[in-house]
Amino acid sequence: xxxxxxxxxxxxxxxxxxxxxxxxxxxxxxxxxxxxxxxxxxxxxxxxxxxxxxxxxxxxxxxxxxxxxxxxxxxxxxxxxxxxxxxxxxxxxxxxxxxxxxxxxxxxxxxxxxxxxxxxxxxxxxxxxxxxxxxxxxxxxxxxxxxxxxxxxxxxxxxxxxxxxxxxxxxxxxxxxxxxxxxxxxxxxxxxxxxxxxxxxxxxxxxxxxxxxxxxxxxxxxxxxxxxxxxxxxxxxxxxxxxxxxxxxxxxxxxxxxxxxxxxxxxxxxxxxxxxxxxxxxxxxxxxxxxxxxxxxxxxxxxxxxxxxxxxxxxxxxxxxxxxxxxxxxxxxxxxxxxxxxxxxxxxxxxxxxxxxxxxxxxxxxxxxxxxxxxxxxxxxxxxxxxxxxxxxxxxxxxxxxxxxxxxxxxxxxxxxxxxxxxxxxxxxxxxxxxxxxxxxxxxxxxxxxxxxxxxxxxxxxxxxxxxxxxxxx
Amino acid sequence: xxxxxxxxxxxxxxxxxxxxxxxxxxxxxxxxxxxxxxxxxxxxxxxxxxxxxxxxxxxxxxxxxxxxxxxxxxxxxxxxxxxxxxxxxxxxxxxxxxxxxxxxxxxxxxxxxxxxxxxxxxxxxxxxxxxxxxxxxxxxxxxxxxxxxxxxxxxxxxxxxxxxxxxxxxxxxxxxxxxxxxxxxxxxxxxxxxxxxxxxxxxxxxxxxxxxxxxxxxxxxxxxxxxxxxxxxxxxxxxxxxxxxxxxxxxxxxxxxxxxxxxxxxxxxxxxxxxxxxxxxxxxxxxxxxxxxxxxxxxxxxxxxxxxxxxxxxxxxxxxxxxxxxxxxxxxxxxxxxxxxxxxxxxxxxxxxxxxxxxxxxxxxxxxxxxxxx
Numbered sequence: 152x153x154x155x156x157x158x159x160x161x162x163x164x165x166x167x168x169x170x171x172x173x174x175x176x177x178x179x180x181x182x183x184x185x186x187x188x189x190x191x192x193x194x195x196x197x198x199x200x201x202x203x204x205x206x207x208x209x210x211x212x213x214x215x216x217x218x219x220x221x222x223x224x225x226x227x228x229x230x231x232x233x234x235x236x237x238x239x240x241x242x243x244x245x246x247x248x249x250x251x252x253x254x255x256x257x258x259x260x261x262x263x264x265x266x267x268x269x270x271x272x273x274x275x276x277x278x279x280x281x282x283x284x285x286x287x288x289x290x291x292x293x294x295x296x297x298x299x300x301x302x303x304x305x306x307x308x309x310x311x312x313x314x315x316x317x318x319x320x321x322x323x324x325x326x327x328x329x330x331x332x333x334x335x336x337x338x339x340x341x342x343x344x345x346x347x348x349x350x351x352x353x354x355x356x357x358x359x360x361x362x363x364x365x366x367x368x369x370x371x372x373x374x375x376x377x378x379x380x381x382x383x384x385x386x387x388x389x390x391x392x393x394x395x396x397x398x399x400x401x402x403x404x405x406x407x408x409x410x411x412x413x414x415x416x417x418x419x420x421x422x423x424x425x426x427x428x429x430x431x432x433x434x435x436x437x438x439x440x441x442x443x444x445x446x447x448x449x450x451x452x453x454x455x456x457x458x459x460x461x462x463x464x465x466x467x468x469x470x471x472x473x474x475x476x477x478x479x480x481x482x483x484x485x486x487x488x489x490x491x492x493x494x495x496x497x498x499x500x501x502x503x504x505x506x507x508x509x510x511x512x513x514x515x516x517x518x519x520x521x522x523x524x525x526x527x528x529x530x531x532x533x534x535x536x537x538x539x540x541x542x543x544x545x546x547x548x549x550x551x552x553x554x555x556x557x558x559x560x561x562x563x564x565x566x567x568x569x570x571x572x573x574x575x576x577x578x579x580x581x582x583x584x585x586x587x588x589x590x591x592x593x594x595x596x597x598x599x600x601x602x603x604x605x606x607x608x609x610x611x612x613x614x615x616x617x618x619x620x621x622x623x624x625x
Numbered sequence: 626x627x628x629x630x631x632x633x634x635x636x637x638x639x640x641x642x643x644x645x646x647x648x649x650x651x652x653x654x655x656x657x658x659x660x661x662x663x664x665x666x667x668x669x670x671x672x673x674x675x676x677x678x679x680x681x682x683x684x685x686x687x688x689x690x691x692x693x694x695x696x697x698x699x700x701x702x703x704x705x706x707x708x709x710x711x712x713x714x715x716x717x718x719x720x721x722x723x724x725x726x727x728x729x730x731x732x733x734x735x736x737x738x739x740x741x742x743x744x745x746x747x748x749x750x751x752x753x754x755x756x757x758x759x760x761x762x763x764x765x766x767x768x769x770x771x772x773x774x775x776x777x778x779x780x781x782x783x784x785x786x787x788x789x790x791x792x793x794x795x796x797x798x799x800x801x802x803x804x805x806x807x808x809x810x811x812x813x814x815x816x817x818x819x820x821x822x823x824x825x826x827x828x829x830x831x832x833x834x835x836x837x838x839x840x841x842x843x844x845x846x847x848x849x850x851x852x853x854x855x856x857x858x859x860x861x862x863x864x865x866x867x868x869x870x871x872x873x874x875x876x877x878x879x880x881x882x883x884x885x886x887x888x889x890x891x892x893x894x895x896x897x898x899x900x901x902x903x904x905x906x907x908x909x910x911x912x913x914x915x916x917x918x919x920x921x922x923x924x925x926x927x928x929x930x931x932x933x934x935x936x937x938x939x940x941x942x943x944x945x946x947x948x949x950x951x952x953x954x955x956x957x958x959x960x961x962x963x964x965x966x967x968x969x970x971x972x973x974x975x976x977x978x979x980x981x982x983x984x985x986x987x988x989x990x991x992x993x994x995x996x997x998x999x
Contacts, residue, residue: 167870167913188871190839394802
C-alpha cells in the first residue's frame, strides 16, 4: 500500500489524518492519503507569489520543452509516488480500482492528457489567439501593428477542487504551469492518481517542485483552496455551479446537459445519425459533461429511442480489466441505487417511457459496488420532468419537441450538436447564449477539438486584458 | 505501570464508581421527588414501567430509562424543566441550534458556574495566570459559553472581553452559499478580537473555537505580530474540529513550537449545553497529539457505546457512539446519544473513569451536518 503525503510547495508533509483509498471490487486498501487541514492551505497560500516568480525564471518555450518531456514520463515512466514508485501499468490498475473506470478507459484518458501535453504549444497558441506568449510572461508587450498590449495574471496560482469520478477533467488545468502560474490542487478522494503522477512527471522533467501544492482532504480543504486562491475551479453538481454563479474568482464546472438536436430538414434520415448519437451517450461510460443526455427531434422520436435501446440496452457490466468493459462502476455505496430510484420516480409520469425496459434490469448490484446499464427514456414532451436530467452513466432522454420550441426548451447546454443545414436555424443556434460549445452538423458531442476553449477560455479566467501605456512609446 | 500503580488506579476507579452510584441515587431521588423534581420528570415518571425512587440503586440502573431525546427541549414553557426545589433561584435559559425553527433550550441556575469552576482547577496557573484578563472569541447571544467563560475569568480574578458572533447567521451563510459574506463575517469577528488584543487590556488567556483561533493567528501575522507577541499564554478551545492534526498544526505552525518553547499552553475541551465541560488528558507530540476527554464525574458521565446497542459499552480502544449522562440538581439526563463517535479510553490517575478519544461527527449523520466558523 502506498502512503501519499500532502505536498506543500514541493515539500512532503505527512498528516496525522489519513484516508484510505479502497479497491472497489475487492475492498482492499490501495493507498493511505494524508489529509490537509484548511489552516495549512490558507497559510501556505501566503507564499503563492513564489510559484510565479520561480516559473518566470524560465521562458515559456523552455517550460513547453519540459512539458513534452513530462508527457513522455507521464505515459511511459516509472515515477516516484508517495513512499513508493508507480509504473504506467500501476497507474492504470490503481485509477481503475478506485474510480470504477474500466482499465482501457483509464488508458484512453491517459492518452488524452498526453495529447494535451504534447500539443501544448498549439493549444496555447489557439487559446491566446496567437498572442506572443512573452506578453503573458512580461505582463505587456507591443503588437506587430505597434499597439501596446497587456495581459495581467489575476493570481500567481490556479486552485482546483477536483472530482473523483471523471479523470477527463484534468486536461483543463494542464496548461497552467506553461502559463507560468503555480498549481494548488485538491484531488478527488478516489482519484489522487492523476494529480500526483503529473506532479511527479513535471518534476522529473525539470519543472521545480516548489510550484505545486497538492492538498488531499475533506470539504474544509476544498473550501480553503477556493477561498485562498484568487482564481480557482471546482467541479460539482448543479448546486455547486449555482453556489459560485457570479463569483469571478471561481469557475464552476457542473453537469453538461449536452444534447443532440435533429432538426426537421434531416430528421427523416435519423437512422444515419444513430451511430454518432449512441457514441455520444455511451463513450467513456457516459461519465463526462460532454456526453449526450438528450436527443431532441420533432418526429420519429419513438423510433430513435427504440434504435438507441437496441444498440445500448444489451450492454452488460463487465470487470474493469475486461477490454470489452464499457461501464464504469459506482464505487460510493448507495449512489447507484439512489440514482436509479430517482429515475424510477420520473418514469411514473404520463408520456414517459422506459425504452430500455426490455433489456433487463438496469441496476446491477455487486458486493462492494454497483452499475447502471445504459438507459434510454422517451419523453412525449419537453415538459416531462426527466427530459432535462443528466446522470453519471450512459443515460439519455429522447424528447419529442416541435422545432420552433427547441431552443427555448433545451435549457443550459454545454455541448450542442445541431444537425441541420437550415441557415436560419444555424444562425439561431449561433446566437443562443445558453449553448457553450456548438457543433454544427453531424458530430458527436464528445468529439472535442483541443484548440477550442472549454466552458470559457482559461486565458480569460486567469489573465486580464488592460490598458498599459509607456511614456516614450506613446 | 507498576503493580502498585495498577492497584492504586483500581482503587481510585472503585472509589469513583462508588461515588457515582451514590450521586446517581441522590439525583434520582431529587428529580423524582414531588417536592423537588421538575414538572417534566414528574410527569414522565407516570410513563415509566418502573419506580425510579425505589429501583435506581446504581449508575447502571439508569439504563432502565429510555434514551433522552433532545427534541423534548424544543419550545416552552421552559419552566417545566426547573426543579421545584430550585424554583426560587434566578434562572437562565441557554439555547442550542436554532438556525431554522425552534431552538433547543436548557434552563440553568448555577451549573454553568460550577462546571467552569471545576474546569478552572485543571488549568495550569503558569499559563493561565490568576488575575489576568481573558478574551472570549466564540458565539455570543443566547449561549451558555459566553457567560461561562466570563465566569471562569472572574473566578480566576480576571475580566473577560467578548465579541459579537452569531453562529446561526454563519450556518445560514454556508447553506445559502454566500461564501464571500462568510469570509467578511469571519473578518468582522477577527477584527473585533484583534482590536481587543491590541488595545492594552493585558489579556493573557482566551477561549477560541478552532477555526477562529486559526483565523486570529493568521490575522495577527498579517499585521506583523503573533499570538505570542500580543501576550497570550493560555488558550482553551473545543469541538470536534479540535483534532490531533489541527493541534499539531497550531503548535508547530501558529504558536512556534511546544509549550516549553513557545510559552503558549492550549487545552482542548469537549462538551455542550446539556453536559458541561469534559477536560482533556495533556496532549503531547509523543502521543501523536491524541486528545482524550474525561467528563466531570459524577456530575456528568461520558460512555462510548455500541452503535447497535446503546446500553453496551464497547471495549477499551474500540469505536462507538458517545453517550452522555447529566446528573446535577438542575438537570437530569439519563443517557443521551451525542451526535459524535470516538474510541473508549482507559481511566488514569487524574480522571479515574472512562474517557473518549478521537471524537468526530457520528459517521451516519456527519455528511448532513453544517459546521460553521464556530
